[in-house]
Amino acid sequence: MAIIIDGREWAGKKREAAAFRTAALKKRGIVPCLAVILVGDNPASISYVNGKERALLEAGMKSRDIRLPADTAEEEILSLISGLNKDRLVHGILVQLPLPGHIQKDQVIAAIDPAKDVDGFHPVSAGNLILGRPGFIPCTPHGILVLLEEMKIPSAGAHVVVAGRSSIVGKPLANLLLKKEINATVTVCHTGSGDLGRYTRQADILVAAAGKAGLITADMVKEGAAVIDVGINRISDERSPKGYRLVGDVDFDAVAAKASYITPVPGGVGPMTIAMLLLNVVISAEAATEAATEIS
Ligand code: GUN
Secondary structure: OOEEOOHHHHHHHHHHHHHHHHHHHHHOOOOOEEEEEEEOOOHHHHHHHHHHHHHHHHOOOEEEEEEEOOOOOHHHHHHHHHHHHHOOOOOEEEEOOOOOOOOOHHHHHHHOOHHHOOOOOOHHHHHHHHHOOOOOOOHHHHHHHHHHHHOOOOOOOOEEEEEOOOOOOHHHHHHHHOOOOOOOEEEEEOOOOOOHHHHHOOOOEEEEOOOOOOOEOHHHOOOOOEEEEOOOEEEEOOOOOOOEEEEOOEOHHHHHOOOOEEOOOOOOHHHHHHHHHHHHHHHHHHHHHHHHHHHO
């Protein structure tokens, strides 16, 4: 039976560290602040954004909460971002994804000042990550690396198979794992890979990040593999007061019987994403403070 990785516990520790660094900044009169832009009323996005804002406040940071109707014009969002880029009291800018269909996501993300790109989605951040240069690391992949490290799951020489090639998780995670300090061998699978099990069965560490409930079944997992489930899927459940419950991409019970480690959903990778976001906001505020000190 696998050891269940308690993402809430590790996230709590990282959030405490972010709160500690925030307190140090506050003594110097700086309050780390994240501007959060939510366009539309996607229920999952509302829930994520509320969670992020709660966590910011709990860590002693500020949240600039910007909620816009679904029919907001792209130009309005671009001009809002332009103002936030110039605002010295704002250290990070997060545009919750997905955006409504009429808005070009890439244009919006590219409008964010890379120095405030705490999501790590800007092309400059992505380029820095690929080249192994300093820059903001996307929060979910970063959270996964922290969990592997804290649980002492060896990554050097390990074969990591990532199911999913999104720009938010799969691609940045693959690039992080390739870094010399981590030294994994990485396979990225996607909808064009055909027989997914052919690849996943070779994984020492399997990361399921496809957003598809029940994608990874026990027969697709090698005995003793570590399994990281990034999926957050809502499936209808009449017994739940909300009418749905959250499940990952992994058939949890059957896979847990075979794996060495496994992350649950909820309570695994999700809380780490928020913790890493707080860390990026505090890093950005520290960097802005250092830059201001150098100038004065
Ligand atoms: N939508 C799903 N995950 C994320 C995330 O990490 N950041 C943003 N901005 N949107 C998301």
